[in-house]
Every structure is written in C-alpha cells, then in structure tokens.
Amino acid sequence: xxxxxxxxxxxxxxxxxxxxxxxxxxxxxxxxxxxxxxxxxxxxxxxxxxxxxxxxxxxxxxxxxxxxxxxxxxxxxxxxxxxxxxxxxxxxxxxxxxxxxxxxxxxxxxxxxxxxxxxxxxxxxxxxxxxxxxxxxxxxxxxxxxxxxxxxxxxxxxxxxxxxxxxxxxxxxxxxxxxxxxxxxxxxxxxxxxxxxxxxxxxxxxxxxxxxxxxxxxxxxxxxxxxxxxxxxxxxxxxxxxxxxxxxxxxxxxxxxxxxx
Amino acid sequence: xxxxxxxxxxxxxxxxxxxxxxxxxxxxxxxxxxxxxxxxxxxxxxxxxxxxxxxxxxxxxxxxxxxxxxxxxxxxxxxxxxxxxxxxxxxxxxxxxxxxxxxxxxxxxxxxxxxxxxxxxxxxxxxxxxxxxxxxxxxxxxxxxxxxxxxxxxxxxxxxxxxxxxxxxxxxxxxxxxxxxxxxxxxxxxxxxxxxxxxxxxxxxxxxxxxxxxxxxxxxxxxxxxxxxxxxxxxxxxxxxxxxxxxxxxxxxxxxxxxxxxxxxxxxxxxxxxxxxxxxxxxxxxxxxxxxxxxxxxxxxxxxxxxxxxxxxxxxxxxxxxxxxxxxxxxxxxxxxxxxxxxxxxxxxxxxxxxxxxxxxxxxxxxxxxxxxxxxxxxxxxxxxxxxxxxxxxxxxxxxxxxxxxxxxxxxxxxxxxxxxxxxxxxxxxxxxxxxxxxxxxxxxxxxxxxxxxxxxxxxxxxxxxxxxxxxxxxxxxxxxxxxxxxxxxxxxxxxxxxxxxxxxxxxxxxxxxxxxxxxxxxxxxxxxxxxxxxxxxxxxxx
Numbered sequence: 001x002x003x004x005x006x007x008x009x010x011x012x013x014x015x016x017x018x019x020x021x022x023x024x025x026x027x028x029x030x031x032x033x034x035x036x037x038x039x040x041x042x043x044x045x046x047x048x049x050x051x052x053x054x055x056x057x058x059x060x061x062x063x064x065x066x067x068x069x070x071x072x073x074x075x076x077x078x079x080x081x082x083x084x085x086x087x088x089x090x091x092x093x094x095x096x097x098x099x100x101x102x103x104x105x106x107x108x109x110x111x112x113x114x115x116x117x118x119x120x121x122x123x124x125x126x127x128x129x130x131x132x133x134x135x136x137x138x139x140x141x142x143x144x145x146x147x148x149x150x151x152x153x154x155x156x157x158x159x160x161x162x163x164x165x166x167x168x169x170x171x172x173x174x175x176x177x178x179x180x181x182x183x184x185x186x187x188x189x190x191x192x193x194x195x196x197x198x199x200x201x202x203x204x205x206x207x208x209x210x211x212x213x214x215x216x217x218x219x220x221x222x223x224x225x226x227x228x229x230x231x232x233x234x235x236x237x238x239x240x241x242x243x244x245x246x247x248x249x250x251x252x253x254x255x256x257x258x259x260x261x
Numbered sequence: 262x263x264x265x266x267x268x269x270x271x272x273x274x275x276x277x278x279x280x281x282x283x284x285x286x287x288x289x290x291x292x293x294x295x296x297x298x299x300x301x302x303x304x305x306x307x308x309x310x311x312x313x314x315x316x317x318x319x320x321x322x323x324x325x326x327x328x329x330x331x332x333x334x335x336x337x338x339x340x341x342x343x344x345x346x347x348x349x350x351x352x353x354x355x356x357x358x359x360x361x362x363x364x365x366x367x368x369x370x371x372x373x374x375x376x377x378x379x380x381x382x383x384x385x386x387x388x389x390x391x392x393x394x395x396x397x398x399x400x401x402x403x404x405x406x407x408x409x410x411x412x413x414x415x416x417x418x419x420x421x422x423x424x425x426x427x428x429x430x431x432x433x434x435x436x437x438x439x440x441x442x443x444x445x446x447x448x449x450x451x452x453x454x455x456x457x458x459x460x461x462x463x464x465x466x467x468x469x470x471x472x473x474x475x476x477x478x479x480x481x482x483x484x485x486x487x488x489x490x491x492x493x494x495x496x497x498x499x500x501x502x503x504x505x506x507x508x509x510x511x512x513x514x515x516x517x518x519x520x521x522x523x524x525x526x527x528x529x530x531x532x533x534x535x536x537x538x539x540x541x542x543x544x545x546x547x548x549x550x551x552x553x554x555x556x557x558x559x560x561x562x563x564x565x566x567x568x569x570x571x572x573x574x575x576x577x578x579x580x581x582x583x584x585x586x587x588x589x590x591x592x593x594x595x596x597x598x599x600x601x602x603x604x605x606x607x608x609x610x611x612x613x614x615x616x617x618x619x620x621x622x623x624x625x626x627x628x629x630x631x632x633x634x635x636x637x638x639x640x641x642x643x644x645x646x647x648x649x650x651x652x653x654x655x656x657x658x659x660x661x662x663x664x665x666x667x668x669x670x671x672x673x674x675x676x677x678x679x680x681x682x683x684x685x686x687x688x689x690x691x692x693x694x695x696x697x698x699x700x701x702x703x704x705x706x707x708x709x710x711x712x713x714x715x716x717x718x719x720x721x722x723x724x725x726x727x728x729x730x731x732x733x734x735x736x737x738x739x740x741x742x743x744x745x746x747x748x749x750x751x752x753x754x755x756x757x758x759x760x761x762x763x764x765x766x767x768x769x770x771x772x773x774x775x776x777x778x779x780x781x782x783x784x785x786x787x788x789x790x791x792x793x794x795x796x797x798x799x800x801x802x803x804x
Contacts, residue, residue: 013297020290072318084302084315085359086391093298100295102279103287123272124296126303132337133307134364138300155296163289184273192266200264202307207262209337213483220485223492227484234456235484241458242337246265251272252299253292256280 010070010083017092030071031079036063043095044088103255108162111170118261119145119176121183122154123254125191131206131245138252141190143183145176150190158257173258180256191249203245210243304364308334312359319389321356324524325349328517329356338459339482341438341516346465347704348519351382354434354461355390358408362392367431367459368406370394373452374436376412382436383410403428417451430457438462441481442474453481472497475512482515531707531715538607539723547595548725551577556588561769564726568624571727572691573602575627604720605632608690609639611718612668618684621670622702624691629670632690636668643668671702681705685713690720691727694764729774730781 014032018025024035036044041063042051054061067079075081082088107117122142129135142154151157167173176183217235221227279285287295304311310329313321325348332340332353338361344350361367372394374382379396386392386408395401397411403424413435416425433455435441441449441462460482472494479487487493497508540548551570557563569576574596581589581596612619621643623629629645636643644658644666662669663683684706693699707715721727767780 013294016290017294020294081318083317083391085312085318087393093302096291096298097295100287100291100293102276102285103289103292104280105289105292124299126299130366133334134304134366135307136304138296138303140296159293165286165288180277181273188268203264204262216483216485218485220480220489223489224484228454231454238456238458244265245262246267248267249269251269253287253295254272254276255286255292256276 010089014068014070014082014092017096030074031067031069034066034068036066038063044091097252101253103253104257105163105165105255106167106171106173106258107260108164109168109171109260111168113170115171115260116174117167117171117258118174120154120257120259121145121180121187121254122158122257123184123187124155124252126248126250126252127191128248128250129202129246130248131203132209132243133202133206135202139191141187142257143178143187145178145180145183146174148178148183148186150187161259163257167258171258171260188249195247200245206243206245210239213239213243302363310356310360311363312356315363316356316359316390319352321352322349322524324519325353325356328353328519329360331517332357332461333360336515336517338432338461339515340460341462341464341478341482343464343516343518345519345521347707348521348524350463350465351385351436352389353517354436354463355386355392357461358386358432358434359390359392361432361459369428369430370408370432370434371416371425371428371430371455371457372408372410372434372436373413373416374410376414378436379410379412386410413448413451417447422451426451426454426456428456430455432459432461433457434461434463436463438478439464439474442477444477444480449477449481479512479515486515487511531703531717533717533719535719535721536607536611537721537723537728538604540603540725541600544599544603545724547592547599550595551592554588554592556584556586559769560771561765564768567726568691571604571722571725572623572625573605573628573631574599575631576625579625579627601635602631604690604722605635607720608632608688609635609641611688612636612641613639615686615716617667617686618662619668619686619688620681620684620706621668621688621690623670623672624693626672628690629672632670636670641668642666643670645669646671648672682711685711686716686718688718688720692719692721726774730777 026033127137140155394408771777
C-alpha cells in the first residue's frame, strides 16, 4: 500500500489555515508572509511572557509577522521552515483538531417550498491497534436519528454536499426520535461488533511474544538469585506495555447534520 | 488472549453541551480540515516509517532506514546500534526516536551521552529531526515528560540518581554504551535499574570479542536472552563454529551492525596526496640552529619547538618568546629575519589550483592567524574555526564558509562537532601525533551526505622531524588509503595507552631522532600486525 498523504500541498493548506484564522497572508510559490493575529501569535510564536506582560500593563500587544516556507532549501534565518516534522506544524495540527472537533450543520439547499431536513449523528473515529506492531484506521460512521440506520464511510457522503451553519430558507429540521447519546452508543456497539467478528492475528502474535519474553525474564530471575524483585516487576510491566495488544477507539470529531431525505 | 480496549467516553456529552449552548461549533471547512489532518498523519502500515514522509530535509541512506525499520518492527525497540564509525548511528537513533514520537508511543525520553557530546546531540536532534530536547544542567526536572539529554556522570550523582530511578521512561538512549560492559561498575548498575520501555544502546566498538562484555550489554536490554551468566559462559566459552553460529543468531536479535564496505558509503572514495615541501636555505639553516640549541632542558621541548617551526614562524615565536635565555633571544632575532614560510606559500599555491572550497587544519592558533593573513594578501577569503567558539559562532562561521569564503581554517579542537559535507578538499597543514585525530578531521567531510570523492592533502617539510617521524608513522599505519576505525580498539587490546601518550613517551625517553625512528617503527609494526589479524576477523563477521 502506498502511504497516503491527504494534505499533498501543505503550502496551500497553510494559506487556508491562516486565512481561516483571520490572518493576512501574502504568498508566493514557496513562501508565506503572515500577519498574525493576537491569538495566532500566542499559539505559534512561543512568547508567553510578552503576552503576560502586555496584559498585566493593560496595553495593546503587537502580534508579529511570520515568514514560512515548506521548502527546506528556501529556509533562512528570517524564513522559518515548516513541515510535518516541525513543532510548529504540530501546534497547527492540534489547533485544527480542536477547532474542527464539534459541529452542527445544515445541508445547503436552494428550494422554494417547505422541506423537512432529517437529523444524523456523524462521528469520525480513529482506531489504533497497538502491540508488537502499530497501525491506525480512520473510520466515519453516521446514524439516522429517526430510523436508526447506520452507515459507514459517512464522511465521503457528506463531502458531496454543501453545508451551512444556519437553517436554509424554507427548510425545517425534524427533531430526533433517537437521542444523540443513544445514537452514539449504537455506533460504538456497531464498531465493537465489527471488531469482534474479525480475526486479530496481529494481537495473537503480540500476545505470543509477550508470553515468550516473560518466560525468558522468569528464567533469568530463577537463575539470578541476586535480581532485585523491584527490577523484575518493573521489567515485566515494561514488557507488557510493549506487547500487550490494545485497541484504542478515539473520536476525532463529530456533530449533528441535518440532511434532506 | 485478551485485547485491552479503550473508548472515548467524553466526546458525545461535550458535543451535546456545545450544541445546546451553540458554542465552539465548527463550520464545514474546519470540520473537514480536522479530518484531513488526521488522515494525513495516520499510521497506515506497520512496516513503514511515517517519519520518512515528514523529514524531507534529510537524505537518509538505505542502511539507516533499514536499521530503523528493523529496530522498530523486529526488535521492538530494544536494540544495540553498533555501526562502524561514520555511518550515522546518531542519525539512526534520531530516526527511531522521531518515529516513536510521531506514533505517540513515547513521551518521556532520557538520553545519556558523554558530557562532551551533550550539546551536539541536542543540536542534531533539533536541527535535523526537529525534536526539542532539553539539556539537563544544574536542577533538571526529572519528573516532567519530554526529552532530556544529560551525561551519565551527572545523572548518577545524588539527588539526580534517586529521582531518575523513580521515573518510568518510555525510551532510554545511551551513547558510547561500550563503557557499560562491566556489570560491577556503578554506571552499569545505575543504568540497569532505570525503568525503560524501549532502549537503544549505541556503540562503535564491536562487542563480540569478549563474551562477558557481550553478556552484560545484552542483559541490559533483555535480561535472560543469553540466559544467566554462569551457564552462558560455560556454554559459549568453549567456542566452536556451531556455538559461534548459535551465539551470532542470538545476538542478531538485538544488534544491528552495518559495516562501511557493505553500505553505500563506499561509493565516495578518498584520495590522499602527501606533499613534501623544502625549506628555503635560510629557513633550513635556522631549523638546524634550533635543532642544535643547547638550552632546552628537555628533549621533548626541543621537539615541540621544531614542530612549531615546521608550521609557522609565528607558532614558534609564541612559545620561544617565553623562554628566558640568551640563546632563545638570539633565535628570535634570526626568526624575525625570515621570509614567508615555505609551507604557507605552498598552501596559497595549492588553494589557488584547487579553486574550490578547502578546509585547512593546523595544530596552532598562531599559524591559524598567520594563514588567514597570508591568504587574504593573496586575495583568498577564509574564516577561522576553533573548538572554543560558542555554538552560535560556530554555526555562523560555518554559514560564512558555506556562502562566502573559500577556505575554513580550523585548529585541532575545531575538528569535532562540525559537519561540512559540502566541502571535499581537506588540507592537513600539519599533522597531529595521533592518527585517530586525523581520522576525526577527515570524518568532518568524509561522512554520509558527501556527494563527491574526498581529497586529502598532507603537508610535511622535507628533512625535518615532521618528515621523519610523522610521515613514518602515517605511512606505516597506512592510514589514509583506508578507514581505520578500530585503531582505538586495537590499542586497547594491545594494552597500550592512548596513542598520544605512547608517542610522547617515546619522544621523551629518546636521545636522538634516530632512536625515535626505531621506536616508532616498532610501535607501528605491532599495530600493523594486529590490524591484519583484525581484518580477517572482520571478514568473518560480515560473511
């Protein structure tokens, strides 16, 4: 499988990101000149003392201008390098995840007659499989909060439509029959059933390794009378933290979506 | 078998609160952006390194990538990295650390390195891998998450020791780990007691040779892999091809050792040219007068002065000026009458004919200043470089050299800690006693990242101590045509002290240059013989 990079053009992603954060951006082909807002300065420029001081004195702070490039060869003392590997990108990613975490959206439809729009709960999950080897999956599920239908690959479906934060004219949202919290539980149950129906070879392998590693350690302990019992326990716990198979179900984001039938 | 499961119990409640209060609700673009970022940062395949996608600024070599994949996927993060010198062990370690950080499998990391390398590690992790590591100084906060770099000497002192032993590290990295081979030492016991999930031990010294050392190092990583000590030594001490094979298989479970001749490093050759230069008659007369001077109370001091004069008038002047003696004052008067040093003139000529960037190494500060002056007189721009420069100044000089100057003139101590792969001509204006130090000099440019063949020029003055002793020493050891790498180990195995000390001793105890020559000859013979044996065992290792 080829590794997917969804944000292929980080440069363009950054332009949109900063503009969405009300920053003025001047861009050429491989560098960006960004006039930061106060909020962005605090997030990215790492000068908490300055902002603390300015606020203490009740003064107006001066956000900095930030010059960035995603091309390593173009980076200089004045133009900072920003890439997936850098700390600043990490901050931007965290900020994006938090700003895009919750939503309530209405399908944008241009219509002249009264139209009902139906409530869906959409949740995007990251499934993390941990053990000897790690892998991750991004899953998107939706549940129709009137009739209980569950769909997967919901995000792709949403992408085909247009969205707005306010109810479009002539549209009226139908109230959920299934409470969203119950909808969430149903989706979770759906994932668990799905996981249970699968063979988890990776987990058996990892568990097998754990057993072997502990045998080796026990043999050592048995033949080394001087081994500190605390050291033994520590080592065993560390082996478990490497090999014990785990699945983490993390929510990335989600929300209520009102969609035309 | 049981698989642990963790769920998100907070999200839905928070969502409903936000919806109810109509706060922090994302528009479609933000919602999509969060999804896209997640998908971009996803770790999709167990057998690939996510870090490679994210580190476009480094060109990794195939063996470095292979090593990182092997350590993460097959060795599950507990490994000895034992590449030969110059193949980029630190790069491999950095790549592994980065990958674990990206996968969020590690948060709390302790890196123990020799005190002299603490800053270099911090810089390398920051500059190449964008990993922010803290250098632990007086009162480090051991209980915080994050990445701490410190020396083992600091770490093992109280109160640090107890604090460190209370922590649970996700990853412990130890550079120069061969120093931990003796389990009776405080260092060993301390490291053994540190709680760590993953662990990387870096060493350039092959550890196969002594079973005991091997046992101890592997036991740090995986207690029990080689059994307990008694039965291990009983079993393997007998030594047979079959047992060797068995042992090798066991060790391969925890150790990666790349050899230079197996890697792509080989493709960039080094050529060595020894350039001998005659003194002018006037200079040579002075040299002889210095050689015959009788006021030195020690032969070794005279030899130091002779070497200084082979470098520059200035180098000799600085030290001779301190001698309070009539003869010395008369020598200084003569010295001041001399023309430009023949070696310096040769340097100017060579630098002009190379007409590309060159690094010039000298042993003396005074020579460094003089060379900078004479190069400038000839329209050649140069920058100085010394070990004593602050890191920021080093970076600045390196940048100046890269962008503006043709020549970088470094003194010995400047040899460590700068990597100048963009340059491929190196002039040893004068040679240090210790061939390992020359190897370090060359290592600044002949290392991974070098795109061109590397040219080395060794200067020496004809019919001088430099010519006699150093040429003998270097040519005998056959240093330049190949990479030695394990001279340190050879010295240790032969129970010799450091090379510097051996040579100093020879010089101090000899009455004449002839005697020095004979003794040097003996020393190099011994080393050469040993090296031939060593080569054979090297081949066995890689077969």
